Amino acid sequence: MKFLFTFSFFLIAFLNIQAQNIKVLNKVTQEPIINVAIYNIDKSKSIITNFRGEADISEFDDAEVIYFKHLSHVLKKLTKQELTPSRTVFLESNTQGLNEIVISASKFQQYKKDIPQKIISIRSQSVQFANPQTSADLLANTGQVYVQKSQLGGGSPMIRGFSTNRLLITIDGVRMNNAIFRGGNLHNVISIDPFTIQDTEVTLGAGSVIYGSDAIGGVMSFYTQKPRLSHTDSLLIKSNVVVRYASANDEKTSHFNLNLGYKKFGFFTSASYSDFGDLKMGKYGPDEYLRPEFVITTQNGDEVIQNSNPLIQRYTAYNQLNLMQKARYKPYENLTFDLGLYYTTTSDIPRYDRLIRYNDDILRSAEWNYGPQQWFLSNFQITKLSSRSNLYDKINTTMAYQNFKESRKDRNFQSVSRNIRAESVDAYSFNVDLEKRLSPKTQFYYGLEYVFNKVRSEGKEENISNSAISPTVSRYPNGASWQSSAIYSSIKYKPNPKFVFQSGLRFNHIVSKANFEENNIFLNLPFSTSKNTAGALTGTAGISWSPNEIMQWRLNASSAFRAPNIDDIGKVFDSQPGTVVVPNETLKPEYAYGGELGLKLDFDSKLILDLSSYYTYLDNALVRRYYTLNGESDIVYDGELSTVQAIQNASKAWIYGFEVGLKMPITNRLELSSQYSIIGGTEEAGSVEVPIRHVAPSFGNTHLVWNYKDFKLDFFLNYNDDLAFNDLAPSEIQKEYLYALDADGNPYSPSWYTCNFRTQYLLNTNTTLTAALENITNQRYRTYSSGIAAPGRNFILSLKYSL
Incomplete structure (x- = not known):
């Protein structure tokens, strides 16, 4: 006992x-x-x-x-x-501290406070709390990136008055922009699975020195999760399962990932599937956004049906599958091999803004779908750190292959002819990036890049009554190629902890080739082949200066460029009813010259203000203007007499803006934050200046966040100023069907706001519950230039289980 x-x-x-x-x-x-x-x-x-x-x-x-x-x-x-x-x-990770690390500024880690440009950092915990349906929604949640949508399966970012092919997207350091990235609204960003994102960095302003062509308005850099290795002899197993439901579009999403880690090997597997129904808009707002009727096709042909609920936007439903497999091998502490395989595919995506167009009083289209948007990326990286080489201390080599597939299928009301145009792009890229410390105060970064794109395109016409297929003009010249080679360097000089100077140069050589013989059967162009060669030298210089504990100044000047791609020199498409864009081989690069001044005030973390102002001049701008083909200003395209247009170096533009951010802890558990952006700009149109299409209205958000132990609450407002009729770009005025009407019957973009609530609760160490009620007051609104109304009142529930 x-x-x-x-x-x-x-x-x-x-x-x-x-x-x-x-x-x-x-x-x-x-x-x-x-x-x-x-x-x-x-x-x-x-x-x-x-x-x-x-x-x-x-x-x-x-x-x-x-x-x-x-x-x-x-x-x-x-x-x-x-x-x-x-x-x-x-x-919780500290994403606001002065010691925050960013990668996108030089492709190697740097302190964010050393960068003279403004960079938005979005970490994984913020992504999981925001719980976005797509990566486009993730960007919109920042309050500093404006997002346009033509359909539910879309999201075209706008940054500081620029969008589409004047913005660059990278995924794990690989350039996503390809030879057919267009000047119209672009939705490739939704191919990136938000469940796999570890960090996102958005560079506001030019990034051509590091990233080359297209990085005029900004760079969106997405970094996905890496396999975790084990620090012991035991196998490290981590797994997450997420399910989510959203009421506004009847979203049903499931996600699974698995990490297997050994001491030197690691594997990460991820799969996500989302099914979205037709989107329901809000109850209170402009009647012009309602969907009173739609077209169905029966055995008897096309019929116009009255919509039993005009708030339901038929047709907008689609589904999406995202897969990712990554492997890591780390034989030594300073040497890493990474392999990533990414695949995304969607169902057909109805292009809603084309389905709501009328021809007189009759709906114009019986069907208008983007075919499955497919994207595959194979990415292999070798990273070596702490080298004793005289040439570099760190080196990162990236080899990548991508394949993009997209198509368009449309048919006019009561027509038996369906137009089908399909494109495929093979994109190969090779990058070497190096870093060398020249002295305790000086870092030198340099690298080289080669990119090659091959475009395949076909056009056909299908008779739906007898399934007969006949060839027609393709969207792009089949077999066209686009290639870019570049060398760049930048230097960082930090004589003391308060002052940093950074500067860089890049030279690019770009060659585009196209053969128009197949399309000349239909177009009779004055040329059968085209070769476009362009060279571009761009540079940047800036300082970051912190004279005291409160104040940090940022000053940056830069030049950037965009070289013509295959979409510019060779595209054939109907930009709007009664208008057709044709090829133009005489294009040159457009250049942007800009400056940015920023000030951050940190009053002992009790109040933080982040202010930025910027100005950009765009020269030799590539814009769509009226054109003649063989002396004719009108040609027949898809059976319709259409006015001829082409991309031309025919404009100049001036863009300017101001941004302010605020962060203020009210108590130890309660924090207020806010963002607001004001943008303006004009472009040259003949002898007059007109508003620019992608200059968004003033917009922002305000968040009030409360944290207590494992509980987090966020009450937030999103808001957007109006754009009056006189402030709309001429190309937008022609799209009257997208807009509300003012008192004079003219199209305009109304102001709007939403009240929203989001919460996250850690039920236990394994289970996290996230819930949100968005657009609580059920507002009916469209973000500027969008063809689809935003969700009405929307309840979102997500459950995550981790092992």
């Missing part, structure tokens, strides 16, 4: 000591955080977490306040009595 009592005493004591062990994890990724400093108020007691994120806090008293501090996470304090039963402490 004495032995049993003694054994029980020691067993209880042992269990009590074990209970003093805690684990510190990242709140979102659930990964252990190494080297967290744990201490009391006078720091007389302190310990550090090990590589498992574990620490023994037995020396601390139960009621004693314990601080948890880590450089990349928000300081947290609590007592042992406040610990959860699982003895787990969750820290």
Whole structure:
């Protein structure tokens, strides 16, 4: 009995000591955080977490306040009595600190405070809390990127008055822009699965020195999750399952990922599937946005049907599948091999803005669908750090292959002819990026890039009554190619912690080739082949200066360019009813020259203001203008007499703007933040200046966020100013069917706002519940230039289970 009592005493004591062990994890990724400093108020007691994120806090008293501090996470304090039963402490990543790291500025890690340009950082925990349906929605949630939508399966970002092929998208360092990225609204960003995103960095302003052609208005850099390796001899297994439902479009989404990690090998598998129904708009707003009728096709032909609920936007439903497989091999601490395979496909996506057009009083189209938007990427990277080479300290080599497939299928009301145009692009790229420390104060970055695109395009006409197929003009010249070679360098000089100077140069050589013989059967162009050669030299210089603890100044000047691609020199399509765009081989690059001045004021983290102003001059702008083909200003296209247009270097543009951001902790648990952007600009149209199409109205958001333990609440407003009739670009005025009508019967874009609520609750260490009620007041609105109305009142529920 004495032995049993003694054994029980020691067993209880042992269990009590074990209970003093805690684990510190990242709140979102659930990964252990190494080297967290744990201490009391006078720091007389302190310990550090090990590589498992574990620490023994037995020396601390139960009621004693314990601080948890880590450089990349928000300081947290609590007592042992406040610990959860699982003895787990969750820290939030600090995305606002001065020591935040960004990659996109040079393709190597730098402190964000050293960059003279403004960069928006969106970390994985923010993505998971925002819970976006697509990556386009993820960008819109920042309040600094404006997003246009022509259909539910879309999202065309606008940054500082630029959009589409004047913005660059990268995924894990690979250029996504290809030879057929167009000047019209572009929706490729939705191919990136938001569930796989680890970090997103949006560079506001030119990025041509690092990224070359197209990076005029900004660069959107997406970085997906990497396989995690094990720090022990045991296999590291991590898995997440997510299900989500949204009421406005009857969204049903499921996601699964699995990480297998060994000491030197790691594998990450991800799969997501989303099914979206027809989108329901809000109840209160302009009647012009309603969907009173739609077309159905029966055995008896096309019929116009009255919509039983005009708030339902028929047809907008589609589905999407995203797959990703990544592998990592790390034989040494300074050497890593990464392989990534990405695949995205959609169903047919109805282009809603074309389905609501009328010809007199009759709906113009019986059907208008984008075919499945398919994207495949194979990406292989070799990264070596801490080299003793005289040429570099760090080197990253990237080899990638991408394949893009897209198509368009349309048929006029009561017509038996369906027009089908399909495109495929094979894109190969090779990059070498290097970093060398020349002195303790000077970093040198340099690299080279080669990109080759091959375009395949076909056009055909199908008779739906007898399935007969006949050839017709294709959208692009079949077999066209686009290639770019470049070399770049930049230097960073930091003489002291308060001052940083960065400058860079890039030279690009671009060649486009096209053969129009197949399309000349239909168009009779004055040329059968085309070769467009362009060289471009761009540069940047800027400073970041922090004269004291409160103030940080950013000043940057840069030039950027966009070389004509196959979409510019060789496209044939109907830009709008009664208008056709034809090829033009005499194009030159357009150039942008701009400057940015920014000021950040940090009043001891009690109030943070981030102010930016910018100005951009676009010269030799590639724009769509009236044209003649063989002396004719009108030709027959798809059976309709159409006015001829072509892309031309026929304009100049001036764009300017101001941005302000605010962050203010009200209490330890309550924080206010806000963003607001004002943009203006005009372009040259003949002898007059007119508004620019992609200059968005003033817009922003305001968030009030409350955090308590494992509970997070966010009440936020999104808002948007109006664009009066006189402020619309001429090309937008011609799309009257997209807009509301003012008192004079003219199209305009009304102002709007939404009230929204979002919450996240960590049920336990494995389960996270996220819920939101968006557009609470059920407003009916369209974002500027969009062809589809935004969701009405929308309830979203998501459940995540982690192992």
